[in-house]
Amino acid sequence: MLQKGVFDVEKIRQDFPILQRKVMGGKPLVYLDNAATTQKPLSVINAISDYYTNYNSNIHRAVHQMAEEATIAYEETRKKIAKFINAKSTDEIIFTRNTTEAINLVAYSWGRANVKKDDRVVITEIEHHSNIVPWQILTQEKGAKLEYVGVGDDGYLKMHEYRNYLDSNKVKLVSVSQMSNVLGTITPVNEIIRSSHEKGIPVLIDGAQSVPHMPVDVQKLDCDFMAFSAHKMLGPTGVGVLYVKRDILEKMPPFMGGGDMIKEVHKYETRYNDLPYKFEGGTPNIADVIGFSAAIDYLDNLGMDRVREHEIDITKYALDRISGVKGVTVYGPANAKDRGGVVSFNIGDIHPHDLATIMNDHGIAIRSGHHCAQVLMERLDVAATSRASFYIYNTKQEVDKFIEALDEARRLFKI
Amino acid sequence: MLQKGVFDVEKIRQDFPILQRKVMGGKPLVYLDNAATTQKPLSVINAISDYYTNYNSNIHRAVHQMAEEATIAYEETRKKIAKFINAKSTDEIIFTRNTTEAINLVAYSWGRANVKKDDRVVITEIEHHSNIVPWQILTQEKGAKLEYVGVGDDGYLKMHEYRNYLDSNKVKLVSVSQMSNVLGTITPVNEIIRSSHEKGIPVLIDGAQSVPHMPVDVQKLDCDFMAFSAHKMLGPTGVGVLYVKRDILEKMPPFMGGGDMIKEVHKYETRYNDLPYKFEGGTPNIADVIGFSAAIDYLDNLGMDRVREHEIDITKYALDRISGVKGVTVYGPANAKDRGGVVSFNIGDIHPHDLATIMNDHGIAIRSGHHCAQVLMERLDVAATSRASFYIYNTKQEVDKFIEALDEARRLFKI
């Protein structure tokens, strides 16, 4: 079964108009930059066009027909997302621009109200800058301390360091990625959340890489905050989601002040709106939230279990093949079951930027650089890595092309 | 000439697919809710589809061909906007989600660094909640004071109150809308900016209603901050702009921490990126920024002078006609030259929400409520108003239909 793939990738590819594209003067596009952003199926593109063509209107505050239609479509998306991650209530789903804004919202609103001098915020060495810089800013402002759980050479978190931090009894928040965008490591969030909660410490899960690629259930996880981005899961750019458990959300002060997030504004005082609107100031990104709805439908239809299975399958194949290439160092867990569909590596003294340029000549889009994870780069003692990352429409033949291009790079650089 | 209209509205209407739509079981759509959000020409819808169909990619941090194409298109939009409002440099143009986020960015970054206990922030009674609530939050946090310049019964700002505040020598910031979204009042921003600057006080202009509807030149105005939203000027939802004079921007601390806004991240310190990227954390709303580019082209092509002329023309006509309807009270300046294309009113004891429902029966979309301006509602001593607002595609025949529907409402309510 796994031989033939867990679902019909050729059929899926037909839903993605961009995959018909030729690049670099006629080469078929091989898109292996999915951890940065994924491509969009026609249904998502059409949902956005349909909105602008048929019922574009500002929402929530008007009674005309199009405003109603737009409001319903916008709020239906919220319901769909609540269901997708199994939130208890739609009130716990806040739309942001992206994962980055979602985490900043927590840092500004919850963080400034709860983190005090000498408190600790615990993150890890594998975090994306979006889950580092907001905490640097917060802890510096408050005179609190930022602590990093290390990562071993094998790509796994050093859980004893984490437990030591907890034992200090000074930790106010743990914020950790469920899947590394560089190493692919799937982190033991169940254990992290359970042991943090034993100490009464809330946990934020950066789900930017996990929610698009595997089944995620916030109630089962019991996480307190979860952040992710639509554009990394077939959806449009400009939409992110912040999930917050209701009892925490109810106590959070507002973040952005403005229209839509208020109930009553008087000159010197304001009553804020009900959840979740209190946290959505100003005209939202209506069209793209509605577009995101179609993306969720697409993934639901495939089934997240099968998405995960497909990625294990192709990642395993890629790891097998790349390990046969001379001069290659691969980062992250060796076992494909412990990692997402992300393969970061270096080859000889070829800088990743140069490698990406050579790949591009072959129509292959990979990413190179620090992947917004410079703390991890310092830990790995490299300036940068190359990264190939997969999604539902990638095939083993594409992996083969990628390996061929690696050989070509070796030829050019005489390695 | 003005008789026939300043440009060919029938031709313009053909560029807007939604205007072909029928609502409420077959009635042609009469869209008079443009101050809330405008409709989008086909060129904007196509620019977004084209991006997703042909070169969707994350930007700034990759070397493959699509990433380059996307980066160029994104940055070209920045240039176009800089030119549209005549900013000195593209570095002064920051993309946000909307006007609301733009103003919050200033309140969080500039405001928290500069506003101290007992300082004053001066706004006006005509402000939108987006230009009130961020300053309430800031001044409450800092123990500073928020002051309101009043508005007269004639719809004009009480400039002597403004001058009195300036004379107190405690003002740290003036933040004022260039055009009221309720009264239509065009405020004397030239005078406000000049006299504030004499005291060394920076001025933020809320351009959410002005930039879409008249020529705006930030260098001529000499304003320090300017905020506006793409969705109110033919562009997509999810994109706003904050303009900040470079010498001020250079001193502002970052707002959202995360990817793209950094140069180097180390465990305990970070070097922020060059302007304007320092203020754009996380994956931006790439597709919609690119869509906005097509909107700017459309407006440039018409010419903002002519857009303004058309609106004066149609507003004058609407004011003339509505003043003949029994029981109507119109708010704001009597002279169409002193106001934007916004007509707020009440009629008898018909609540605006009820009026909007009746209008909707006729296929007419107007807005009703407090228009996110409750301070102004309190000043006018009304719970709400109805509002018809115009844009480039509205015709005098549509105004006629609107007046007919008003008569129908009077019949139903026996006024």
Add this chain to the structure above:
Amino acid sequence: MSDDIYREIILDHYRNPRNKGKMAEADVSIHDSNPLCGDEIDIHLKVDGDKIKDIKFEGRGCAISQASASMLTEMVMNKPLTSVKDLTKDDILENIGLMNLGPARIKCALLSLKVLKLGMVKYYADRDPDSAKKLQEDSRTL
């Protein structure tokens, strides 16, 4: 459609609201507003044993919200709390004869019920925390 909504009886309750005004020594008073349109309703209750002995409302807003509030007060006056507790969205819409409102206008029609439920949350808070909790949940769906 508007002809169906703005019938004689709605306009009558809008222009001549029943049980409108302040109340001296209310057992519970509660206020809420509809963020969509700014409509406001205050409800004051006098409770006698297990019965609503008196109810008054104050408010401003559209014909639908005000007429609905007026009709609600008539509906629950002198009724046992237990029956009022279970009032649903549909009960209200049937009572005012507006089963086909769109989602925006439904909020107007249901605002007074929401405020009444919130008032009972307050009333039950110490007396019967379970009912209070259930009513709180209920009010969120309105």
Add this chain to the structure above:
Amino acid sequence: MSDDIYREIILDHYRNPRNKGKMAEADVSIHDSNPLCGDEIDIHLKVDGDKIKDIKFEGRGCAISQASASMLTEMVMNKPLTSVKDLTKDDILENIGLMNLGPARIKCALLSLKVLKLGMVKYYADRDPDSAKKLQEDSRTL
């Protein structure tokens, strides 16, 4: 295309960079990085009257950025400051023989020039504020 970029001479400068290393008692040292890829360049200058008497660079990054830095040091060694001040983007691209780079890779090729200009900004800051300002502007366009 890659064949045009990764020619013998580029790989040679990448693997055997000229004038690479630290400098004792530099008149100016300056560091910058390319936020796109994390490439880093430090430049150290010794200035003698109106001339660059010695230049060294340190850095890490791609073949293009490092080869370009290496070639830049050879290009400006012993040259008068006035001529170095006016170096343009095109001068560099011609020097390294890469006129057709896309916008992302151009940043790599120009990083060392940017750092050199910023170094001269520092050098001129007190001596000749006007030149410093002009160089600052220049560096922004790179």
